[in-house]
Amino acid sequence: AQSVTQLGSHVSVSEGALVLLRCNYSSSVPPYLFWYVQYPNQGLQLLLKYTTGATLVKGINGFEAEFKKSETSFHLTKPSAHMSDAAEYFCAVSDPGAGSYQLTFGKGTKLSVIP
Amino acid sequence: DAGVIQSPRHEVTEMGQEVTLRCKPISGHNSLFWYRQTMMRGLELLIYFNNNVPIDDSGMPEDRFSAKMPNASFSTLKIQPSEPRDSAVYFCASTADSTEQFFGPGTRLTVL
Numbered sequence: 001a002q003s004v005t006q007l008g009s010h011v012s013v014s015e016g017a018l019v020l021l022r023c024n025y026s027s028s029v030p031p032y033l034f035w036y037v038q039y040p041n042q043g044l045q046l047l048l049k050y051t052t053g054a055t056l057v058k059g060i061n062g063f064e065a066e067f068k069k070s071e072t073s074f075h076l077t078k079p080s081a082h083m084s085d086a087a088e089y090f091c092a093v094s095d096p097g098a099g100s101y102q103l104t105f106g107k108g109t110k111l112s113v114i115p
Numbered sequence: 116d117a118g119v120i121q122s123p124r125h126e127v128t129e130m131g132q133e134v135t136l137r138c139k140p141i142s143g144h145n146s147l148f149w150y151r152q153t154m155m156r157g158l159e160l161l162i163y164f165n166n167n168v169p170i171d172d173s174g175m176p177e178d179r180f181s182a183k184m185p186n187a188s189f190s191t192l193k194i195q196p197s198e199p200r201d202s203a204v205y206f207c208a209s210t211a212d213s214t215e216q217f218f219g220p221g222t223r224l225t226v227l
Contacts, residue, residue, distance in 0.1 A: 032214055043119070043206055043218035044158075051214055090158065094214070101146055101210055102171065105158040 023091030119219035140209030
């Protein structure tokens with residue numbers, strides 16, 4: 001079984017400051033890892049994903065994440081927060097061997113950006 | 116492409132009533148997922164279809180919930196009878212055998 005833990009249900013940063021959202025996963029096989037963003041009253045949108053290859057992946061809106069197998073982590077970062085980054089962020093994992101593309105989500109982290 | 120389409124966007128109903136949520140996946144996508152999002156439980160996968168066939172419905176909470184996919188362009192999630200604890204946002208997502216799921220805008224269900 002797979003699981004995802006996101007540390008911190010709510011993170012506040014100042015505009016221009018570093019954004020760091022933490023995600024740890026549990027999986028018995030090398031996983032695929034995802035970050036999704038949800039703006040108020042909208043569906044989820046893919047920010048970035050790791051499948052194979054380079055462990056540092058870049059996504060939309062200046063976000064990036066690094067897959068660290070030894071730490072079972074996939075933390076999301078952005079060097080400088082913008083007001084438009086205020087949203088809820090979800091880390092997710094899937095088992096590529098299962099062939100079903102089912103995602104297991106973390107509980108989410110709500111990011112607030114302070115002017 | 117219009118993306119995944121869900122209707123209605125908002126539904127308010129009374130306990131005991133039947134509720135039907137609808138989803139039109141992106142054309143050409145052959146996998147469809149129904150999720151439920153609540154504050155307490157986060158995002159939960161309810162059921163997953165591949166090529167219109169239900170593959171995994173282990174997340175469906177109880178017999179009051181049922182889902183169908185009569186063709187590649189339409190799916191329904193039905194709750195009968197509805198209860199206040201069913202109040203949530205229900206999302207539909209689709210994928211074309213890729214690693215990315217595309218989500219619809221969701222249906223916010225309130226059961227009074």
